[in-house]
Amino acid sequence: MRAVCYHGTSDIRVEDVPDPRILNPRDAIIRVTATAICGSDLHIYGGYIPTMRSGDILGHEFMGEVVEVGEAKTRLRVGDRVVVPFTIACGHCYFCKEEMWSLCDNSNPNAWMAEKISGFSGSGLFGYSHMYGGYPGGQAEYARVPFADVGPIKVPSSLSDEQVLFLSDVFPTGYMAAERCGIRRGDTVAVWGCGPVGQFAIKSAFLLGAERVIAIDRYPERLDMASAHGRAQVLNYEEVDVLDALRALTGGQGPDACIDAVGLEAHGTTLDAWYDLVKTSLYLATDRLHALRQAIAACRKGGTVSIPGVYGGWLDKFPLGAAFAKGLTLKMGQTHVHKYMPMLLERIERGEIDPSFIVTHQVSLDDAPRMYQTFRDKQDECIKVVMTPG
Amino acid sequence: MDTSDMTLVPVSDVERWGALTGAALLFAYGVSRRSVPGVCVATMAMPLAYRGVVGRWPTSVLSLLRAGDDTRVALAGDRGVQVFEAVRLERPLGEIYAFWRTLGNLPRFMSHLESVTESSDGRSRWVAKGPAGLRVEWQAEIIHEVPNQVIGWRSLPGSDVVTAGSVNFGRVRGGRSTQVSVRLQYAAPAGHVGAVVAGVLGHDPAQTIREDLRRLKQVLEGGEVPRADATIRGGTR
Numbered sequence: 086m087r088a089v090c091y092h093g094t095s096d097i098r099v100e101d102v103p104d105p106r107i108l109n110p111r112d113a114i115i116r117v118t119a120t121a122i123c124g125s126d127l128h129i130y131g132g133y134i135p136t137m138r139s140g141d142i143l144g145h146e147f148m149g150e151v152v153e154v155g156e157a158k159t160r161l162r163v164g165d166r167v168v169v170p171f172t173i174a175c176g177h178c179y180f181c182k183e184e185m186w187s188l189c190d191n192s193n194p195n196a197w198m199a200e201k202i203s204g205f206s207g208s209g210l211f212g213y214s215h216m217y218g219g220y221p222g223g224q225a226e227y228a229r230v231p232f233a234d235v236g237p238i239k240v241p242s243s244l245s246d247e248q249v250l251f252l253s254d255v256f257p258t259g260y261m262a263a264e265r266c267g268i269r270r271g272d273t274v275a276v277w278g279c280g281p282v283g284q285f286a287i288k289s290a291f292l293l294g295a296e297r298v299i300a301i302d303r304y305p306e307r308l309d310m311a312s313a314h315g316r317a318q319v320l321n322y323e324e325v326d327v328l329d330a331l332r333a334l335t336g337g338q339g340p341d342a343c344i345d346a347v348g349l350e351a352h353g354t355t356l357d358a359w360y361d362l363v364k365t366s367l368y369l370a371t372d373r374l375h376a377l378r379q380a381i382a383a384c385r386k387g388g389t390v391s392i393p394g395v396y397g398g399w400l401d402k403f404p405l406g407a408a409f410a411k412g413l414t415l416k417m418g419q420t421h422v423h424k425y426m427p428m429l430l431e432r433i434e435r436g437e438i439d440p441s442f443i444v445t446h447q448v449s450l451d452d453a454p455r456m457y458q459t460f461r462d463k464q465d466e467c468i469k470v471v472m473t474p475g
Numbered sequence: 476m477d478t479s480d481m482t483l484v485p486v487s488d489v490e491r492w493g494a495l496t497g498a499a500l501l502f503a504y505g506v507s508r509r510s511v512p513g514v515c516v517a518t519m520a521m522p523l524a525y526r527g528v529v530g531r532w533p534t535s536v537l538s539l540l541r542a543g544d545d546t547r548v549a550l551a552g553d554r555g556v557q558v559f560e561a562v563r564l565e566r567p568l569g570e571i572y573a574f575w576r577t578l579g580n581l582p583r584f585m586s587h588l589e590s591v592t593e594s595s596d597g598r599s600r601w602v603a604k605g606p607a608g609l610r611v612e613w614q615a616e617i618i619h620e621v622p623n624q625v626i627g628w629r630s631l632p633g634s635d636v637v638t639a640g641s642v643n644f645g646r647v648r649g650g651r652s653t654q655v656s657v658r659l660q661y662a663a664p665a666g667h668v669g670a671v672v673a674g675v676l677g678h679d680p681a682q683t684i685r686e687d688l689r690r691l692k693q694v695l696e697g698g699e700v701p702r703a704d705a706t707i708r709g710g711t712r
Contacts, residue, residue: 175697191697219703
């Protein structure tokens, strides 16, 4: 089959690889009908994610048709059309039972690697390094899905692939980020980063009762989308001083909650952003956290900073003192996708939201190398790439 | 639990003072005789004094007294390799106990074991995989068993390896979860066989046992051990 394979920083290739096969009783094989490039795939593309190996198949946002199931009893049947959550969860451990699916104890075969770095391991992830299990990803014609009896969700034929594909990651990720803000009626929420997760965080904040959402980015097309589809007020950080603007917009109080949908490759125009850029370029630091610093600085006293953006290492100049002084709540972590999929699918079916608005590029899987570059460099007003195998 | 059957714990203070006092008396008596038998008696006080100070018999005396492959000797005190690891599972205690008590199940999650065969006399034969395809075998017996609480075992004389261990089962988190705690000791003999024995659990025995318990959890909670089969292009996993 054809698959998108990693070969090093900025080096991905579409190659012929062996088809996946059933390895465990609870497995299923999916024929992929649509798969997307995630912003976090760009962290791999940029060389920020350790324990990647040459030849690893990328991709964790995918959906398709079940073509084979393992011998275990499963609710899936050959022919079912499903969306697959990017986190892999067994469904029976303490964390799965407590709805903390992305922290599953039993789905990472290389848990010891993550334990060396983090003390304990989260769940396995598709196509996201050997530290997270070394599972081949979904940017391919076929994908093996472990624990297929608890992960994939069946979707009705009345909805298009583009309407349901983002249940795999970015929609639940944006939703969980907003939910964790503990939004109350009348609240103002600020969102850093208007990529797909930011766009869904904006939408979700309104769904959860926010009165106003302020979106921060520097790309006009992303700010336009946040404004047009998300009804957000927008700030271009290259044109205005974000902290001053947020203070002014909130009567000197600051947003009630701040969402960092940027993560470890933040850009900025202030001194600390240049400091991060120099240090990470020299391999003296692991993460560029300008957006997170600004979110902590901007947040009102007693507010919540919710972090769906991915961080990888040991953060330098992290303003914990400011967070402490203002009594902030910090919420973070991989998305508990399984928890949100059914409810968000219902919202899509009811017409409350149509996630396909984020798609800017629909291409063939063979275009992956070019599209990774386009997406990374924000060329051609690229916000979300959906690829179709074959 | 009572571990005295498996390991000789260091002697108590009372015993040590007793040994020291006895040694002093014996030495004083022997010297006071000012004769060859007296010197012999005084010399005999030395091992006793050693036990009083160090807390165990000198090795040379032990080797005279007992066979070296007795777990009570080879694993006494801080001798041998000792491992303690624990894991929590979301399964009923009785189910986990029954799974473990069926010793033939152990190779399903203990990667270094090839087979465990129970015989009708309560003894079992263990075969482990060493480096380079070599095998290590030992006979073991269960020496302590309280259903749904603890299983303790030790190897029998004549085995390649001297080993003893116990596994405790307990309810935790208000009875909602089960904790399995494993204590394992083993001593490798010198020479070639010893090198093979040392290779069975690798350079970090605690990590090996931790991975075993992780697999136990995966098998009992998830029904299978997760497999990735990544880098299928290179085929070098």
